[in-house]
Amino acid sequence: MSRLLRRLIAPAAPVIQRDTVRLRLGESDEIDVLRVRDPRARRLKLSVDERGARLTLPLRASLASGEQFLHANRQWLQQQLARFSDQALPVPTLRLRQPGQLPLRGDYLPVQWQVGRFARVELGAEVACIQLPARAGEPALRRALREFYEAQMRADVGRWLPAYLPGLPRAPSRLRLKVMSSQWGSLAPDGSMALDLALILGRPSAFEYVLVHELCHLLQANHSPAFWVEVEARFPHWRQERDYFHAEGRRLKATLRMLLSITPPADR
Known part of the structure:
Protein backbone atom coordinates (compact mmCIF):
# COMPACT_ATOMS: atom_id res chain seq x y z
CA MET A 1 0.00 0.00 0.00
CA SER A 2 1.42 3.38 -0.99
CA ARG A 3 2.20 6.00 1.61
CA LEU A 4 -0.31 8.37 0.04
CA LEU A 5 -3.09 5.76 0.24
CA ARG A 6 -2.31 5.00 3.87
CA ARG A 7 -2.55 8.68 4.69
CA LEU A 8 -5.88 8.97 2.89
CA ILE A 9 -7.55 6.06 4.68
CA ALA A 10 -5.97 6.62 8.10
CA PRO A 11 -8.39 7.87 10.73
CA ALA A 12 -8.09 11.54 11.55
CA ALA A 13 -6.25 12.43 14.72
CA PRO A 14 -8.60 13.27 17.59
CA VAL A 15 -9.14 16.98 18.01
CA ILE A 16 -9.19 18.49 21.50
CA GLN A 17 -11.48 21.51 21.70
CA ARG A 18 -11.02 24.31 24.24
CA ASP A 19 -13.02 27.31 25.30
CA THR A 20 -13.94 29.01 28.56
CA VAL A 21 -17.16 29.17 30.52
CA ARG A 22 -18.03 31.80 33.12
CA LEU A 23 -19.10 30.49 36.52
CA ARG A 24 -20.52 32.47 39.44
CA LEU A 25 -19.26 31.19 42.78
CA GLY A 26 -20.90 33.70 45.07
CA GLU A 27 -22.88 36.90 45.01
CA SER A 28 -20.01 38.82 43.41
CA ASP A 29 -17.31 36.24 42.63
CA GLU A 30 -17.04 34.93 39.08
CA ILE A 31 -14.31 32.83 37.51
CA ASP A 32 -13.42 31.55 34.05
CA VAL A 33 -13.27 27.77 33.79
CA LEU A 34 -11.26 26.20 30.99
CA ARG A 35 -13.61 23.78 29.23
CA VAL A 36 -11.90 20.97 27.31
CA ARG A 37 -13.65 18.40 25.12
CA ASP A 38 -11.20 15.52 24.96
CA PRO A 39 -11.86 12.38 22.85
CA ARG A 40 -9.80 10.37 25.34
CA ALA A 41 -11.90 11.37 28.34
CA ARG A 42 -14.29 8.75 29.73
CA ARG A 43 -16.16 10.90 32.22
CA LEU A 44 -16.77 14.45 33.31
CA LYS A 45 -13.83 15.70 35.35
CA LEU A 46 -13.22 18.91 37.29
CA SER A 47 -9.68 19.80 38.36
CA VAL A 48 -7.89 22.77 39.87
CA ASP A 49 -4.25 23.80 39.78
CA GLU A 50 -2.28 27.03 39.98
CA ARG A 51 -3.63 28.09 36.57
CA GLY A 52 -7.26 27.85 37.68
CA ALA A 53 -10.19 25.49 37.13
CA ARG A 54 -10.55 23.02 34.26
CA LEU A 55 -13.61 21.04 33.17
CA THR A 56 -12.98 18.02 30.93
CA LEU A 57 -15.84 16.54 28.89
CA PRO A 58 -15.99 13.29 26.91
CA LEU A 59 -17.12 13.53 23.30
CA ARG A 60 -20.68 12.44 24.02
CA ALA A 61 -21.24 14.74 26.99
CA SER A 62 -23.45 17.74 26.27
CA LEU A 63 -22.53 21.29 27.21
CA ALA A 64 -25.61 21.40 29.42
CA SER A 65 -24.45 18.36 31.40
CA GLY A 66 -21.06 20.01 31.82
CA GLU A 67 -22.63 23.19 33.22
CA GLN A 68 -24.80 21.14 35.58
CA PHE A 69 -21.68 19.34 36.77
CA LEU A 70 -19.97 22.68 37.40
CA HIS A 71 -22.89 24.06 39.40
CA ALA A 72 -23.18 20.86 41.44
CA ASN A 73 -19.52 21.16 42.43
CA ARG A 74 -19.32 24.90 43.03
CA GLN A 75 -18.62 24.54 46.75
CA TRP A 76 -15.79 22.07 46.19
CA LEU A 77 -14.39 24.29 43.43
CA GLN A 78 -14.46 27.35 45.67
CA GLN A 79 -12.63 25.47 48.44
CA GLN A 80 -9.92 24.22 46.06
CA LEU A 81 -9.35 27.64 44.53
CA ALA A 82 -9.03 29.15 48.01
CA ARG A 83 -6.53 26.45 49.01
CA PHE A 84 -4.35 27.13 45.98
CA SER A 85 -4.53 30.86 46.62
CA ASP A 86 -3.48 30.47 50.28
CA GLN A 87 -0.62 28.11 49.41
CA ALA A 88 0.57 29.92 46.30
CA LEU A 89 4.34 30.06 46.04
CA PRO A 90 6.22 32.88 44.32
CA VAL A 91 7.44 32.08 40.83
CA PRO A 92 10.72 33.78 39.81
CA THR A 93 10.74 35.69 36.56
CA LEU A 94 13.42 36.08 33.91
CA ARG A 95 13.23 39.14 31.68
CA LEU A 96 15.08 39.60 28.42
CA ARG A 97 18.51 41.19 28.96
CA GLN A 98 17.67 42.11 32.54
CA PRO A 99 19.50 40.98 35.70
CA GLY A 100 17.96 37.81 36.98
Whole structure:
Protein backbone atom coordinates (compact mmCIF):
# COMPACT_ATOMS: atom_id res chain seq x y z
CA MET A 1 0.00 0.00 0.00
CA SER A 2 1.42 3.38 -0.99
CA ARG A 3 2.20 6.00 1.61
CA LEU A 4 -0.31 8.37 0.04
CA LEU A 5 -3.09 5.76 0.24
CA ARG A 6 -2.31 5.00 3.87
CA ARG A 7 -2.55 8.68 4.69
CA LEU A 8 -5.88 8.97 2.89
CA ILE A 9 -7.55 6.06 4.68
CA ALA A 10 -5.97 6.62 8.10
CA PRO A 11 -8.39 7.87 10.73
CA ALA A 12 -8.09 11.54 11.55
CA ALA A 13 -6.25 12.43 14.72
CA PRO A 14 -8.60 13.27 17.59
CA VAL A 15 -9.14 16.98 18.01
CA ILE A 16 -9.19 18.49 21.50
CA GLN A 17 -11.48 21.51 21.70
CA ARG A 18 -11.02 24.31 24.24
CA ASP A 19 -13.02 27.31 25.30
CA THR A 20 -13.94 29.01 28.56
CA VAL A 21 -17.16 29.17 30.52
CA ARG A 22 -18.03 31.80 33.12
CA LEU A 23 -19.10 30.49 36.52
CA ARG A 24 -20.52 32.47 39.44
CA LEU A 25 -19.26 31.19 42.78
CA GLY A 26 -20.90 33.70 45.07
CA GLU A 27 -22.88 36.90 45.01
CA SER A 28 -20.01 38.82 43.41
CA ASP A 29 -17.31 36.24 42.63
CA GLU A 30 -17.04 34.93 39.08
CA ILE A 31 -14.31 32.83 37.51
CA ASP A 32 -13.42 31.55 34.05
CA VAL A 33 -13.27 27.77 33.79
CA LEU A 34 -11.26 26.20 30.99
CA ARG A 35 -13.61 23.78 29.23
CA VAL A 36 -11.90 20.97 27.31
CA ARG A 37 -13.65 18.40 25.12
CA ASP A 38 -11.20 15.52 24.96
CA PRO A 39 -11.86 12.38 22.85
CA ARG A 40 -9.80 10.37 25.34
CA ALA A 41 -11.90 11.37 28.34
CA ARG A 42 -14.29 8.75 29.73
CA ARG A 43 -16.16 10.90 32.22
CA LEU A 44 -16.77 14.45 33.31
CA LYS A 45 -13.83 15.70 35.35
CA LEU A 46 -13.22 18.91 37.29
CA SER A 47 -9.68 19.80 38.36
CA VAL A 48 -7.89 22.77 39.87
CA ASP A 49 -4.25 23.80 39.78
CA GLU A 50 -2.28 27.03 39.98
CA ARG A 51 -3.63 28.09 36.57
CA GLY A 52 -7.26 27.85 37.68
CA ALA A 53 -10.19 25.49 37.13
CA ARG A 54 -10.55 23.02 34.26
CA LEU A 55 -13.61 21.04 33.17
CA THR A 56 -12.98 18.02 30.93
CA LEU A 57 -15.84 16.54 28.89
CA PRO A 58 -15.99 13.29 26.91
CA LEU A 59 -17.12 13.53 23.30
CA ARG A 60 -20.68 12.44 24.02
CA ALA A 61 -21.24 14.74 26.99
CA SER A 62 -23.45 17.74 26.27
CA LEU A 63 -22.53 21.29 27.21
CA ALA A 64 -25.61 21.40 29.42
CA SER A 65 -24.45 18.36 31.40
CA GLY A 66 -21.06 20.01 31.82
CA GLU A 67 -22.63 23.19 33.22
CA GLN A 68 -24.80 21.14 35.58
CA PHE A 69 -21.68 19.34 36.77
CA LEU A 70 -19.97 22.68 37.40
CA HIS A 71 -22.89 24.06 39.40
CA ALA A 72 -23.18 20.86 41.44
CA ASN A 73 -19.52 21.16 42.43
CA ARG A 74 -19.32 24.90 43.03
CA GLN A 75 -18.62 24.54 46.75
CA TRP A 76 -15.79 22.07 46.19
CA LEU A 77 -14.39 24.29 43.43
CA GLN A 78 -14.46 27.35 45.67
CA GLN A 79 -12.63 25.47 48.44
CA GLN A 80 -9.92 24.22 46.06
CA LEU A 81 -9.35 27.64 44.53
CA ALA A 82 -9.03 29.15 48.01
CA ARG A 83 -6.53 26.45 49.01
CA PHE A 84 -4.35 27.13 45.98
CA SER A 85 -4.53 30.86 46.62
CA ASP A 86 -3.48 30.47 50.28
CA GLN A 87 -0.62 28.11 49.41
CA ALA A 88 0.57 29.92 46.30
CA LEU A 89 4.34 30.06 46.04
CA PRO A 90 6.22 32.88 44.32
CA VAL A 91 7.44 32.08 40.83
CA PRO A 92 10.72 33.78 39.81
CA THR A 93 10.74 35.69 36.56
CA LEU A 94 13.42 36.08 33.91
CA ARG A 95 13.23 39.14 31.68
CA LEU A 96 15.08 39.60 28.42
CA ARG A 97 18.51 41.19 28.96
CA GLN A 98 17.67 42.11 32.54
CA PRO A 99 19.50 40.98 35.70
CA GLY A 100 17.96 37.81 36.98
CA GLN A 101 18.44 34.21 38.01
CA LEU A 102 18.03 30.93 36.16
CA PRO A 103 16.59 27.95 38.10
CA LEU A 104 18.52 24.70 37.72
CA ARG A 105 18.75 21.57 39.89
CA GLY A 106 17.20 23.13 42.97
CA ASP A 107 19.33 26.26 42.83
CA TYR A 108 19.25 29.68 41.17
CA LEU A 109 22.20 30.81 39.06
CA PRO A 110 22.89 34.50 38.38
CA VAL A 111 22.46 35.32 34.68
CA GLN A 112 25.10 36.97 32.52
CA TRP A 113 23.88 38.28 29.17
CA GLN A 114 26.23 38.19 26.21
CA VAL A 115 25.93 39.16 22.55
CA GLY A 116 26.77 36.38 20.09
CA ARG A 117 25.93 34.93 16.71
CA PHE A 118 23.68 32.21 18.10
CA ALA A 119 21.12 31.93 20.92
CA ARG A 120 22.37 29.53 23.53
CA VAL A 121 22.73 29.02 27.28
CA GLU A 122 25.96 27.79 28.83
CA LEU A 123 27.07 27.09 32.39
CA GLY A 124 29.97 29.07 33.77
CA ALA A 125 31.52 29.16 37.21
CA GLU A 126 28.37 29.45 39.35
CA VAL A 127 26.69 31.51 36.66
CA ALA A 128 24.43 30.95 33.63
CA CYS A 129 25.66 32.69 30.48
CA ILE A 130 22.87 33.49 28.02
CA GLN A 131 24.14 34.44 24.59
CA LEU A 132 21.79 36.12 22.11
CA PRO A 133 22.19 37.96 18.82
CA ALA A 134 21.74 41.69 19.23
CA ARG A 135 18.29 41.71 17.61
CA ALA A 136 17.02 38.44 19.06
CA GLY A 137 13.78 38.58 21.01
CA GLU A 138 11.89 36.44 23.49
CA PRO A 139 11.12 33.55 21.05
CA ALA A 140 14.86 32.99 20.56
CA LEU A 141 15.40 33.11 24.31
CA ARG A 142 12.64 30.56 24.95
CA ARG A 143 14.08 28.17 22.34
CA ALA A 144 17.55 28.50 23.83
CA LEU A 145 16.24 27.84 27.34
CA ARG A 146 14.35 24.75 26.24
CA GLU A 147 17.37 23.35 24.37
CA PHE A 148 19.54 24.03 27.42
CA TYR A 149 17.19 22.31 29.85
CA GLU A 150 16.74 19.31 27.55
CA ALA A 151 20.51 18.91 27.21
CA GLN A 152 20.95 19.11 31.00
CA MET A 153 18.22 16.51 31.55
CA ARG A 154 19.71 14.08 29.03
CA ALA A 155 23.10 14.48 30.72
CA ASP A 156 21.60 13.59 34.11
CA VAL A 157 19.70 10.59 32.74
CA GLY A 158 22.83 9.40 30.94
CA ARG A 159 24.77 9.58 34.20
CA TRP A 160 22.16 7.75 36.33
CA LEU A 161 20.68 5.20 33.95
CA PRO A 162 23.56 2.66 33.71
CA ALA A 163 23.42 2.00 37.46
CA TYR A 164 19.75 0.97 37.29
CA LEU A 165 19.74 -1.16 34.14
CA PRO A 166 20.97 -4.40 35.79
CA GLY A 167 17.93 -6.39 36.89
CA LEU A 168 15.60 -4.78 34.35
CA PRO A 169 14.21 -6.77 31.42
CA ARG A 170 15.32 -4.07 28.96
CA ALA A 171 16.24 -0.41 28.69
CA PRO A 172 13.66 2.19 27.72
CA SER A 173 13.22 2.19 23.96
CA ARG A 174 13.14 5.97 23.74
CA LEU A 175 13.30 9.04 25.97
CA ARG A 176 11.00 12.01 25.39
CA LEU A 177 11.30 15.24 27.34
CA LYS A 178 8.11 17.26 27.40
CA VAL A 179 6.04 19.72 29.38
CA MET A 180 3.50 17.69 31.33
CA SER A 181 0.40 19.04 33.01
CA SER A 182 0.15 16.92 36.15
CA GLN A 183 2.46 13.91 35.78
CA TRP A 184 6.21 13.85 36.27
CA GLY A 185 6.82 10.88 34.02
CA SER A 186 5.21 8.02 32.13
CA LEU A 187 6.16 4.75 30.45
CA ALA A 188 4.31 3.66 27.30
CA PRO A 189 3.61 -0.01 26.49
CA ASP A 190 6.30 0.09 23.80
CA GLY A 191 8.89 0.98 26.44
CA SER A 192 9.27 4.66 25.54
CA MET A 193 9.70 6.91 28.56
CA ALA A 194 8.47 10.49 28.92
CA LEU A 195 9.80 12.83 31.60
CA ASP A 196 8.57 16.27 32.58
CA LEU A 197 11.01 19.02 31.65
CA ALA A 198 10.31 20.73 34.98
CA LEU A 199 12.28 17.97 36.74
CA ILE A 200 15.56 19.70 35.87
CA LEU A 201 14.48 22.72 37.92
CA GLY A 202 14.13 20.74 41.16
CA ARG A 203 16.63 18.98 43.33
CA PRO A 204 18.51 16.15 41.54
CA SER A 205 17.45 13.43 44.00
CA ALA A 206 13.79 14.09 43.15
CA PHE A 207 14.54 13.85 39.43
CA GLU A 208 16.44 10.60 39.98
CA TYR A 209 13.51 9.16 41.93
CA VAL A 210 11.12 9.81 39.02
CA LEU A 211 13.56 8.08 36.67
CA VAL A 212 13.69 5.04 38.97
CA HIS A 213 9.90 5.08 39.34
CA GLU A 214 9.38 4.88 35.58
CA LEU A 215 12.10 2.26 35.12
CA CYS A 216 10.34 0.04 37.67
CA HIS A 217 7.28 0.07 35.41
CA LEU A 218 9.33 -2.12 33.06
CA LEU A 219 8.95 -4.75 35.79
CA GLN A 220 5.47 -3.91 37.08
CA ALA A 221 3.11 -1.98 34.79
CA ASN A 222 1.01 -0.80 37.73
CA HIS A 223 1.28 0.67 41.22
CA SER A 224 0.73 -2.56 43.10
CA PRO A 225 2.60 -3.46 46.31
CA ALA A 226 5.00 -5.46 44.12
CA PHE A 227 5.82 -2.30 42.17
CA TRP A 228 6.69 -0.34 45.32
CA VAL A 229 8.90 -3.22 46.48
CA GLU A 230 10.93 -2.74 43.29
CA VAL A 231 11.13 1.03 43.86
CA GLU A 232 12.15 0.56 47.52
CA ALA A 233 14.93 -1.84 46.56
CA ARG A 234 16.46 0.69 44.15
CA PHE A 235 15.63 3.99 45.85
CA PRO A 236 14.95 3.57 49.60
CA HIS A 237 14.35 7.29 50.21
CA TRP A 238 11.60 7.65 47.62
CA ARG A 239 9.04 8.86 50.20
CA GLN A 240 11.13 11.95 50.91
CA GLU A 241 11.15 12.82 47.22
CA ARG A 242 7.40 12.26 46.96
CA ASP A 243 6.94 14.71 49.84
CA TYR A 244 9.22 17.16 48.04
CA PHE A 245 6.96 17.09 44.98
CA HIS A 246 3.89 17.64 47.15
CA ALA A 247 5.53 20.75 48.60
CA GLU A 248 7.35 22.13 45.55
CA GLY A 249 5.78 20.51 42.50
CA ARG A 250 3.31 23.26 41.62
CA ARG A 251 5.98 25.93 41.81
CA LEU A 252 8.37 23.93 39.62
CA LYS A 253 5.76 23.43 36.91
CA ALA A 254 4.62 27.07 37.08
CA THR A 255 8.23 28.26 36.82
CA LEU A 256 8.85 26.18 33.71
CA ARG A 257 5.68 27.46 32.07
CA MET A 258 6.75 31.01 32.83
CA LEU A 259 10.21 30.48 31.36
CA LEU A 260 8.91 28.81 28.20
CA SER A 261 5.59 30.69 27.98
CA ILE A 262 3.79 27.37 27.75
CA THR A 263 0.02 27.29 27.26
CA PRO A 264 -1.99 24.48 28.92
CA PRO A 265 -0.93 21.22 27.20
CA ALA A 266 -3.25 18.76 25.48
CA ASP A 267 -2.02 15.61 27.25
CA ARG A 268 -3.97 16.02 30.42
